[in-house]
Amino acid sequence: MNLPLIIRAEEHSEKIAIATTDGSFTYRDLLHTSSQIATNLLQNSEDLQEERVAFLIAPGFEYVATQWGIWRAGGMAVPLCVSHPRPELEYVITNSGASIIVAHPNFEGILRSLAEEYNLRFILTSETLPSNIARLPEVDITRRALILYTSGTTGKPKGVVTTHQNIQAQVTSLITAWEWTSNDFPGETRRERILHILPLHHIHGIINVLTCALWAGAECHILSKFDAETVWRRICDGDLTLFMAVPTIYVKLITAWENASRERQKTMSEGCGKMRLMVSGSAALPVQVLEKWQSISGHFLLERYGMTEIGMALSNPLHGERLAGYVGKPLPEVEVRLVNENGELVPVGTPGEIQVKGPGVFLEYWQNPEATAKAFQDGWFCTGDTAVVENGKYRILGRMSVDIIKTGGYKVSALEIEEVLRSHPDIQECAVVGVADIEWGERVCAALVLQGLQPLTLESFRSWAKERLAVYKVPTQILIVEELPRNAMGKVTKPTVVELFC
Numbered sequence: 149m150n151l152p153l154i155i156r157a158e159e160h161s162e163k164i165a166i167a168t169t170d171g172s173f174t175y176r177d178l179l180h181t182s183s184q185i186a187t188n189l190l191q192n193s194e195d196l197q198e199e200r201v202a203f204l205i206a207p208g209f210e211y212v213a214t215q216w217g218i219w220r221a222g223g224m225a226v227p228l229c230v231s232h233p234r235p236e237l238e239y240v241i242t243n244s245g246a247s248i249i250v251a252h253p254n255f256e257g258i259l260r261s262l263a264e265e266y267n268l269r270f271i272l273t274s275e276t277l278p279s280n281i282a283r284l285p286e287v288d289i290t291r292r293a294l295i296l297y298t299s300g301t302t303g304k305p306k307g308v309v310t311t312h313q314n315i316q317a318q319v320t321s322l323i324t325a326w327e328w329t330s331n332d333f334p335g336e337t338r339r340e341r342i343l344h345i346l347p348l349h350h351i352h353g354i355i356n357v358l359t360c361a362l363w364a365g366a367e368c369h370i371l372s373k374f375d376a377e378t379v380w381r382r383i384c385d386g387d388l389t390l391f392m393a394v395p396t397i398y399v400k401l402i403t404a405w406e407n408a409s410r411e412r413q414k415t416m417s418e419g420c421g422k423m424r425l426m427v428s429g430s431a432a433l434p435v436q437v438l439e440k441w442q443s444i445s446g447h448f449l450l451e452r453y454g455m456t457e458i459g460m461a462l463s464n465p466l467h468g469e470r471l472a473g474y475v476g477k478p479l480p481e482v483e484v485r486l487v488n489e490n491g492e493l494v495p496v497g498t499p500g501e502i503q504v505k506g507p508g509v510f511l512e513y514w515q516n517p518e519a520t521a522k523a524f525q526d527g528w529f530c531t532g533d534t535a536v537v538e539n540g541k542y543r544i545l546g547r548m549s550v551d552i553i554k555t556g557g558y559k560v561s562a563l564e565i566e567e568v569l570r571s572h573p574d575i576q577e578c579a580v581v582g583v584a585d586i587e588w589g590e591r592v593c594a595a596l597v598l599q600g601l602q603p604l605t606l607e608s609f610r611s612w613a614k615e616r617l618a619v620y621k622v623p624t625q626i627l628i629v630e631e632l633p634r635n636a637m638g639k640v641t642k643p644t645v646v647e648l649f650c
């Protein structure tokens with residue numbers, strides 16, 4: 149049996165699946181190219197048997213065809229982040245135990261040497277693909293499909309493993325709730341069409357946008373990277389039905405709208421009016437952003453809550469009242485409960501930790517049974533986020549750990565950043581915190597105790613850090629202090645560090 153995603157794609161064969169600046173590609177194109185890629189990956193084996201294939205390709209048709217090719221060959225897809233420096237790529241490649249790296253030629257410089265160092269097979273997307281398609285393996289949906297790396301409260305990022313079945317559950321839940329369709333809209337020439345502007349190493353872009361679109365038989369129009377002007381141009385074309393983004397992107401779109409002429413603003417707003425749904429998630433949506441966006445676009449953004457480990461869990465309704473500052477109710481097939489520190493259910497109106505159960509919840513942290521076991525309580529996944537239920541709707545209150553920072557929709561670990569900063573020759577001690585920011589949700593800031601008398605400029609500090617950390621993890625503000633604030637136990641008091649930056 150083929151994977152359901154593939155069987156469904158066969159039904160939509162002549163419809164456009166992906167559109168990019170390179171052209172439009174039908175579901176048939178996607179099936180054909182992904183079968184060629186699968187053949188190439190298999191070489192002479194019959195099934196990759198969950199071998200990890202790490203791939204670094206900018207968002208576009210080649211990315212999608214490669215992801216599907218890995219799945220069709222029976223492998224596990226390990227998407228790499230296009231903006232990661234070498235140490236971050238090396239960590240993901242080695243931690244996942246990838247045996248193959250697939251790269252766009254733009255990334256050959258950084259990845260070929262890594263492949264040689266670790267003796268991995270290296271494939272460039274520019275290589276000619278085989279014309280004879282091999283017999284592809286039957287891949288059961290219970291098999292592992294994807295590893296996404298996500299930051300936690302301890303050390304380095306963990307690999308979140310989802311099976312094809314988990315992905316299917318995450319996707320179908322959203323398709324039902326938000327009524328994705330493959331059909332043309334009655335009385336119109338357009339189909340269900342989403343503009344994809346999100347990174348493709350993160351759940352939001354991979355599941356909520358790309359895989360939902362392809363599962364539904366819709367069109368996914370992909371920009372290789374986010375650019376506010378280009379997004380507005382596409383919105384003004386008036387042919388999109390859906391848009392999904394993180395709050396930071398909405399803030400950037402608001403700024404671009406405010407900088408446009410009156411006439412242009414009118415066209416921009418009319419373009420938004422043609423869409424049927426605009427969604428925000430991956431970080432708290434400030435009410436003032438929601439209100440400003442409503443005045444510009446006429447859309448009351450649908451805010452939802454989710455996480456790499458669970459897919460989406462809570463959502464405001466597609467139809468019916470959406471409440472600013474709330475994330476609605478559990479999505480189809482998702483069970484949610486709130487518990488206190490003793491693991492007991494809290495009464496309505498009392499804050500508690502969000503715990504989640506359902507077929508979309510991930511299988512395991514990659515090769516980390518201890519962390520996996522610790523993340524569950526009686527079969528419920530412990531999110532580390534707190535919420536309260538008011539009038540039947542969930543309101544997110546924040547994260548239980550100050551060491552988890554959400555910046556621009558990315559989840560980053562203060563501890564991981566601190567570990568890297570401590571390797572700077574001039575830094576003796578440091579404390580990294582998230583400081584509230586209307587555009588980024590939180591800004592990554594670092595209080596530093598220096599050793600020696602060498603001065604440290606933000607510029608030289610950031611360029612040093614960018615070689616070691618993903619750019620969104622690099623502190624945007626530093627403060628040189630004599631010593632870090634500590635409690636009686638000698639533990640750094642992070643709330644006091646935050647105050648230093650306010």
Ligand code: AMP
Binds near residue numbers: 352451456557
């Ligand atoms: P990630 O796994 O990168 O998608 O990050 C998941 C985390 O993002 C959650 O655990 C929350 O802390 C945060 N998050 C996601 N959606 C929302 C939301 N609508 N409001 C507040 N926080 C959110």
